[in-house]
Amino acid sequence: MKKHITRFIIFLSAIVGMTACESNDWADVPQPVARFLNEYFPLQNVSECTHTEDGYHVKLHNSTAITFDQDYSWTSVNGYGNTLPEIFMFDQLPPALYAYLQDLSLTNQVYSVTRDKFDYKVALLDYSVTYSIDSGTVTPDRPNDSATISQLGMMQGKMYSEYIVID
Secondary structure: OHHHHHHHHHHHHHHHHHHHOOOOOHHHOOHHHHHHHHHHOOOOOEEEEEEOOOEEEEEEOOOOEEEEEOOOOEEEEEOOOOOOOHHHHHHHOOHHHHHHHHHOOOOOOOOEEEEOOOEEEEEOOOOEEEEEOOOOOEEEEOOOOOOOOHHHOOOOOOEOOOOEEOO
């Protein structure tokens, strides 16, 4: 019995050792990007970190990809089929946009987010939502001409205290 337990412990140690030596590009990740990844995507291994003319592109093993500009600010976070962490959205989206998603119980259905100096675009399963930085308005983008806001589970023209939905 003791022999089997010893073999089992050696076997587990070998498995843990092999996974610990898995290819990981953390050495290529700049410190501000590493802090962001550790905060919002903890325990994720980096499968690729590429320096581009515009900044950095980081791909995680779970298939999430994040693009950063030259100032190490994220410009795009794409789950590639996985939903994004709610803590990321709470911390990184404008409060009115997060409140809109939360009011409609959509915070666990966000697959990607992009931002530029004009707006934030949140991609959900069947449609997207745009938040205008200048006006502070949240606009659901219709997936096609036959879809309506009410079909998307939203109330047309509903006015919120922090934001306005425009249809």
